Amino acid sequence: MFTIKTLRLSGLLFLVLTVAVSCNSSDDETGLFIEPEFYKLGEFTADGITVAAYSEVPLAMGYHHIFFEVHEDEVLVERPEIIFTPIMHMEHHSHASPHQAPPDKRDPDIGLFRGWAIFTMPSGMMGNWEMAVTVHDPETPGRDIDGVIEVEIAESAMVRSFLADSGERYVLTLVQPDDPQTGLNDLVVALHHRETMMHFPPVTGATFAFEPWMPSMDHGSNNNVEPVHESEGFYHGKVNFNMTGDWELRFDIHQGDEHLGNVDFAIDF
Ligand SMILES: [Cu+2]
Incomplete structure (x- = not known):
């Protein structure tokens, strides 16, 4: 049976990954400030706009804050509308899961846009998860940026x-x-x-x-x-x-x- 000990293990893994993330961010030429203890889930660039997603720990089944950053040409985009849907693609169908898009203001403590998602199944033999993200910049009406960030969901009992x-x-x-x-x-x-x-x-x-x-x-x-x-x-x-x-x-x-x-x-x- 899977128990909360799985989460403790994720904690250890998290420490290891933090080092990896820190190394990556030193290669990052954007100069944008990202909380170093965050775990980078992925990013995509479309039409010159880059969207990155972060979590506090590597993702497992259960409830997670999902943080987003949006920038264009190294400049942070103010008040973007960010819509995202966690989607699992399984052999014969796809399904979403409970989630909430972030408000159009950055979390004042963190400087990122914060939503949440509940992942209901683990990645693996059953299928794969991604977050489908749409960003709308109100300063450029009609310009919607779409992208996908693949995420890995570990087993848990939550x-x-x-x-x-x-x-x-x-x-x-x-x-x-x-x-x-x-x-x-x-x-x-x-x-x-x-x-x-x-x-x-x-x-x-x-x-x-x-x-x-x-x-x-x-x-x-x-x-x-x-x-x-x-x-x-x-x-x-x-x-x-x-x-x-x-x-x-x-x-x-x-x-x-x-x-x-x-x-x-x-x-x-
Ligand atoms: Cu599923």
Whole structure:
């Protein structure tokens, strides 16, 4: 079974890659400032405009901030409209996943445009992921820049796709904790409905019964807080790990009178 230890491993890999990224950026003649600890996913240039994408760690199944930079002739493009769609090409079909485009202002702390994506499957035998990106520069009406950045998605246990009793498919993502500690942890889950292969609107009216359970010792914990909706399909609560070890986060999900499903995440730390 894949556990959060996979994420720790990504952390180690990240350290190694940071060095590689730093070396690359010294070759970069643009002189643009990029947070050196970011992981470069890729870039493309079309019609003189260069679009680069970054993440905080190498991508795995689950929720990730995706950062974009846009420049033309070494000059940053102000207030571009950036639209992107994560797409997985599988043998017989393609599908997207939940995501949100960045606003047209740079994140003030980072100086990049920040959106997010949830990757629902790993790259590999099943298929390959890319981000289809369109950039519209409002200073040049009618000029849209299109490109594709291929991304590699590692396996993780942070996403569950499940069928409701109605036959509809949903995606539940464990956003937090991504680095569990003994004691009280922030708990964040995101719930999306697969309306079509390309459209995953957030589910904003769900209720969660939530219980952490340690199967090997057959006990739970107290002081947990069931996640409640905060915004855009993201639900916030608390999870209490009263010891380290193998935990299951057990969710029983309803929407009104409808039972959507029972979803468990395994965490081992
Ligand atoms: Cu897929």
